[in-house]
Amino acid sequence: MSPLLEVRGVTKRFEGLLAVDRVDLDVGQGEIVGVIGPNGAGKTSLFNCLSGLDAPTAGTIRFRGELLAGRPDRFTRAGVARTFQNIRLFPHMTAFENVLVGRHCRTRVGLASAIGRGPRFHREERESEARAGELLAFVGLGRLGGVVARNLSYGDQRRLEIARALASEPGLLLLDEPRAGMNAQETRATADLVRLIRDRGVAVAVIEHDMRFIFGLCDRVAVLVQGHKLVEGSPAEVQGDPRVIEAYLGAPTA
Amino acid sequence: MRLDRPSGVALPAAGAAALVAGSLSPWATFAGFPGKMSLGGFPGGARLFCLLLVAGSALFVVDTGGRRRAALAAALGAVAVVGLNLVALVDQGGGLGGPAWGAWLSLAGAGLLAAGAWRLPAGRAAAPDDWPARPASVEVAAVAVGLLALLGAVVWGLAINESSRFVSFLVFVGFTCAALHHLGLFTWLTVLFARRQRMAVALGGAAAVAFPFTQQGNAYWIRVFASIGVFAVAAIGLNVVVGLAGLLDLGYVAFFGVGAYVGALLANASLTTVHVHVPFLAVVLLGGCVAAVFGLVIGAPTLRLRGDYLAIVTLGFGEIFRITANNWDGLTRGPNGISGVPDLAAGGFNFGAAHSLFGVTLPGFANYYFVELALIAAAIVVFTRLNDSRIGRAWVAIREDEVAAAASGIDTIRLKLLAFAIGAFMAGCAGTVNAHLTTQVSPDSYTFLESILLVAAVVLGGMGTVPGALLGSTALFVLPEKLRSFQDKRLLLFGAALVLLMRFRPEGLVPSRRRRREFRDDAPAPAP
Ligand SMILES: Nc1ncnc2c1ncn2[C@@H]1O[C@H](COP(=O)(O)OP(=O)(O)O)[C@@H](O)[C@H]1O
Ligand SMILES: [Mg+2]
Numbered sequence: 001m002s003p004l005l006e007v008r009g010v011t012k013r014f015e016g017l018l019a020v021d022r023v024d025l026d027v028g029q030g031e032i033v034g035v036i037g038p039n040g041a042g043k044t045s046l047f048n049c050l051s052g053l054d055a056p057t058a059g060t061i062r063f064r065g066e067l068l069a070g071r072p073d074r075f076t077r078a079g080v081a082r083t084f085q086n087i088r089l090f091p092h093m094t095a096f097e098n099v100l101v102g103r104h105c106r107t108r109v110g111l112a113s114a115i116g117r118g119p120r121f122h123r124e125e126r127e128s129e130a131r132a133g134e135l136l137a138f139v140g141l142g143r144l145g146g147v148v149a150r151n152l153s154y155g156d157q158r159r160l161e162i163a164r165a166l167a168s169e170p171g172l173l174l175l176d177e178p179r180a181g182m183n184a185q186e187t188r189a190t191a192d193l194v195r196l197i198r199d200r201g202v203a204v205a206v207i208e209h210d211m212r213f214i215f216g217l218c219d220r221v222a223v224l225v226q227g228h229k230l231v232e233g234s235p236a237e238v239q240g241d242p243r244v245i246e247a248y249l250g251a252p253t254a
Numbered sequence: 255m256r257l258d259r260p261s262g263v264a265l266p267a268a269g270a271a272a273l274v275a276g277s278l279s280p281w282a283t284f285a286g287f288p289g290k291m292s293l294g295g296f297p298g299g300a301r302l303f304c305l306l307l308v309a310g311s312a313l314f315v316v317d318t319g320g321r322r323r324a325a326l327a328a329a330l331g332a333v334a335v336v337g338l339n340l341v342a343l344v345d346q347g348g349g350l351g352g353p354a355w356g357a358w359l360s361l362a363g364a365g366l367l368a369a370g371a372w373r374l375p376a377g378r379a380a381a382p383d384d385w386p387a388r389p390a391s392v393e394v395a396a397v398a399v400g401l402l403a404l405l406g407a408v409v410w411g412l413a414i415n416e417s418s419r420f421v422s423f424l425v426f427v428g429f430t431c432a433a434l435h436h437l438g439l440f441t442w443l444t445v446l447f448a449r450r451q452r453m454a455v456a457l458g459g460a461a462a463v464a465f466p467f468t469q470q471g472n473a474y475w476i477r478v479f480a481s482i483g484v485f486a487v488a489a490i491g492l493n494v495v496v497g498l499a500g501l502l503d504l505g506y507v508a509f510f511g512v513g514a515y516v517g518a519l520l521a522n523a524s525l526t527t528v529h530v531h532v533p534f535l536a537v538v539l540l541g542g543c544v545a546a547v548f549g550l551v552i553g554a555p556t557l558r559l560r561g562d563y564l565a566i567v568t569l570g571f572g573e574i575f576r577i578t579a580n581n582w583d584g585l586t587r588g589p590n591g592i593s594g595v596p597d598l599a600a601g602g603f604n605f606g607a608a609h610s611l612f613g614v615t616l617p618g619f620a621n622y623y624f625v626e627l628a629l630i631a632a633a634i635v636v637f638t639r640l641n642d643s644r645i646g647r648a649w650v651a652i653r654e655d656e657v658a659a660a661a662s663g664i665d666t667i668r669l670k671l672l673a674f675a676i677g678a679f680m681a682g683c684a685g686t687v688n689a690h691l692t693t694q695v696s697p698d699s700y701t702f703l704e705s706i707l708l709v710a711a712v713v714l715g716g717m718g719t720v721p722g723a724l725l726g727s728t729a730l731f732v733l734p735e736k737l738r739s740f741q742d743k744r745l746l747l748f749g750a751a752l753v754l755l756m757r758f759r760p761e762g763l764v765p766s767r768r769r770r771r772e773f774r775d776d777a778p779a780p781a782p
Contacts, residue, residue, distance in 0.1 A: 051661055076663035088658035090651050100644075101651045105663030107644050111672070114643035115636055121643070128644070168663045 002065055003028045004203050005050070005080070005172055010059030012045050012227075019045040021227035022059070025205075027172060032194060032204045034214040034235075037224035038248065043207045044085055046224065047174050050205075051075050051082040064171065077105045081170035083161040085177045085207070089149040095160050096145035099132040102167025135163040139193060155186045162193065166202070173197060175206040179213055191217050215239060223247065263314055265373070269366025270311040273332060276363050277301040277308075279356025281339060284347050288416035291343075294356060299419055300339050303426035304360055307332040310433055311367055319380035320436040325371035327436060331429025332364035335422050342418045380438025397450045400443050401457050412475060412732065420736045424751070432758075462627055466620040473617035480619050482731045483626025484688045489711045489723040490633040491680025496709065497717035498646060499673035500653025501557070502565040504705050505572020509678035511579065511700035512548050513541035513685020518592040518695040538629075538686050545682025546675040553674035557667055560656070572705055579697040591696025592689075622691050629687065633680050634720050640676070641718070649673055650718075714755060716762030725763050 005027040012020035019042045027033045035043050048054040050061060052068070052075035061068045063078050081102075090098050107128055113121045136145050139159040144152060152160060158178055165173055175194070179187045187210065194204055194217060208214045214221060215235040222232040225247045231238055238244055281301060282291035289299015297305045310328020313321045336357060343353040407427060414420045434440060447454050466476050488510050495503050520537050556567045579586045586592070610616070640646050648669050651659040660666045689695050707730055715726025733748055755763075 053657065053661060071665070071667070072657075072660040073663050073665045076661065081663075082661055084658070084661075088655050088661075090654040090658065092654060093647075093650065097647060101647050101659070101664070102662050104644055104648050104651075109644055111640075111645070111676075114645050115639050117639060125643075164662060 002062075004031075004064060005205075006060075006062040006065075007050065008060045008062075010046065010049050010056045010061065012042070012049055012054060013057045014045075018227050020049065020056070023224070023227075023229050025222055025229070025232075027203050027205050029203060030198060030201065031220065032198055032206065032218045034218035034221040035205060035207045035224060036209070036211070036214055036221060036238075037230075041224040042227040043224055044176055045227075047082060047176055047205075047207065051080055051174055073105060076168050076170070079169070079171035080174065081165035081168045081172070082174035083158070083165055083176055083178060085180065087154075087157045087161055089157055089161060089164070091150035092148060094146055094148055095136060095141055095152065095156075095163075096132055098149050098160055099135055099163050099167045100128055102164035103128040103131065105168050132163075132167060135166050136160075138166070138196070139163045140189070154181050158182070158190070159193070162197075166197070170202055172203045172205065175204060177207055177209070179208060179210060187213055211239075266311050266314045266367050266370030269329075269363045269368075269370055270308050272359055272363030273304055273308050273367060274363075276336075276356045276358075276360030277305045279359060280354040281357040281360070282343055282347065283351055283354045287343065287346065288419045291339075292354070300335050300422035300426075301356075301360070303335050303422055304332050304364070307335070307364075307426065307429065308367075311370075314370060314374070317377070318437065319378050320438060322371060322374040322377055324433040324436040325374060326368065327429050327433040329364060329367035329371045331426060331433070333361070333368055334425045334429065336361045336364055338422055338425060339418070380436060380441070393446055393450060394453060396443070396446055397454050398457060400447070401454065401461065405461055408728070411736075412478075414736070417736060421747070459631070463624075466616050466623055467612070473619050476617060476623050477619040478731070480623040480626050480691060481688075482728050483623065483630055484684045484691060485708070485711070485727040485731055486724050487626070487629050487633050487684035488681045489708055489715070489727040490630070490637050490720060491677040491684070492708050493677075493712050493718065493720075493723045494637060494640070494649075494680070495673050495677035496712050497719070497722075498641060498653070499649040499670055501670060501673060502568075502709070503674070503677070504565050504569040504702070504709065505552075505575070506568070506677070506681060506708055507700045507702075507704040508572045508575035509545040509549060509681035510685045510688070510704075511575055511695075511697075512545040512678075513682030514689045514695045514699070515579065515586060515592070515685075516541040516544050516682070517686030517689035521596060521689065534686075534690075538683050541686035542679040542682040545685065546679040549674045549678030550671060553671045557670040557674065569702065569705075572700075572702060576697050576700050579700070586697070589697060591694055593694035593696075596690075596693075619691075622687065625687055629683060630724075636676070636680070637720055645669070645672070710752060714752065714762055716764040719762075719764050722762050722764040729763075 003026040005025070007023060007025040009022045009024065010020055011018070011022050021042070023042075023046060025033070025035075025046075035046065037043055045054065049056040049059075052070065052072035055069070063075075063080055066078065068075055068078055068080070090101060093101070107124050109121050109124050133142075133145065136142055139162055141152075141156060141159055141163065144156060149157065149160060158180075162173075162175070162178070178194070179190045182190060191213060194206065198204055206214070206218070215238075218235060220233065221235055221238045223230045223238060223241075223244050230247060231241050231244055233241075277297045278295060278301070280292050280294040281287070281299075285292045287299070289301065290296075291299050291301070307328045310325055310331075313325040313328070340353050340357055340361065343357060344350060346352060411420065411423055411427070414423055431440075465479065488506070491509075492503065492506050495501050495506065517537055520540070521531060521534075552568070552571045556564055556571075559567060580589055648659065648664045651662065651664060652666050652669060656666055692699075708727075711726035711730045712723055713726070714729060715724065716722025733751065
């Protein structure tokens, strides 16, 4: 059986800079895959290609066997959702409204129905609201639905971004540094949350600098250095690989 | 509630007494100043505003949240009213001999009040507890009174003919609203209106329908409000584009113009190039659709642009429309335009003629007024229902963060096009009615300035809300009319009013909840 996500030879070039260099990566059903690497290694650029925010210079991305290309909403509808390294919520909408926006690509009400307000409109709206409420509770924001997003604490904002991404019913969730700025306790809670997401049947690919977090959480880890994939393997294999140690000692990171 | 020590009240008490005495005394040494200001014994003209603002001095003995700022606002309002009139009196009275002693006494009184208010302890801000929950009947009454006060202020203001007195009126209304705002009244009313929305809408609609019956056959204000109605429908449409989707369209009036030309060309006007007559209802929809197609044609290439670029390109398209209309003699008759557009007629009912209803004779313009009301009602339904749906949420998401919106699964280009088309549709519908209302259509009505005025109406009224668009278009229509006697200084005053408003209320007169959050940290959040 082919994997959920198949990345083949993806390359991203900015002017002269090769940010992502012929990267191959698979993510299987029910897997948690880590992507690590020094700052500027191209991790975020890779995720931008995988979520359609940037078009790769070369290479292909297949999801559930189908070629993905075009604008980001097509990637999301196909089942790839993401969060951002620098949180990008809708700051003046409430937490609840933020999650409702995530439902957009799974709802169908059009102009006529929205203006006419038939039974279909109300049914769909109720369903979206129920799911949004359920997701807020799932990420631990059950009581904060009415709070405006920018007034949430940093950790809560990260959780809200995950809830919004999950609202699009993804098969694969891309997390870009989900524990950045969190303390040890919040980090543990985030790791637990990622496992729970996996248990819901959503595969996860996660970028992180925190080695303990990555090696404790992931089934498989890929190391990016200067745009290309240096090593890929189980946490134990990657941890013991001399090339990884060298890459990190050569370019220490936060 | 706590009473202050008498010593703290002496200064403002003297000020209040002086202001009352001054307001009942002559302000002018010469006859002919509006409000019979050369006569004493009654508060004519702007003196009435001072007398009403004295009520603010009650705050010196009542301890309530936000009292210092409210008292200060009332006192400064009086200072501003007296000051403005002093300037006018000096100007028209030929120097310092113009103002009479009553004006100086009022100025001193207002100054004392302001000084007293300045010395009040800062105290706390108004809290929701200052306006506790009331029984339903009181709330309903409050909504009714609030609406009546609004309508009353509008009718009162419209009835003031002298420009200088109208400016005083605006200053009075502005400072009174500021004082009431500091006392927390508007926050309370906003919550109330939200809770009693149906009733507020029903009452507002009833008042709007009743308006022509109160004019005793006089067509003037009915005509003005019919024109405002056209403007308001377009403003609601623009509010979809700017207020919801966040797309700054500086060429929006072109869509209005497209609708107007469609309406004029299909009405078999006396000076036209196309000699067909299409039933009006079909024309309204057709005008809207043609404008919407134009919106799509303009939007498709431009909506990939962001912010400033979009504004510049739409501005360019607006000018292209005007220049095309100016030069396409074969269709638009160039600068002459289409004129002699006949009155609307439907099934033997002539919209131009006066009709009698319930024993009241309504002038012809009342028919257009009702057509406009119907259009506004339709626009409001479309706006509010779209706003409160996945489509409206997607628009707001695009406005807040386009990249995040796209990554959340929103087809941003498609939704921006939709906003553009809907906004254009509404403007097009309004344009067809306007062709009949003004009986002629020519390119010079659709200039860049008109687009700017529409954007100003939306921003000034409050982005993303219907009352904001209605109030903004009313203000923008009435203000220039009322300031007419200032002639060349008119636009200057108008600009100054806009700058002041944006300085003190950047979120607009009636902002949406979300919009208020963008400008104020303390804006309340709703329960989900
Ligand atoms: N939009 C862009 N334009 C030009 N260079 C970029 C752009 N985005 C990222 N880069 C460059 O690509 C490299 C990889 O960046 P990034 O993917 O953000 O790294 P990481 O997430 O691994 O820290 C960096 O050198 C960065 O400066
Ligand atoms: Mg990064």
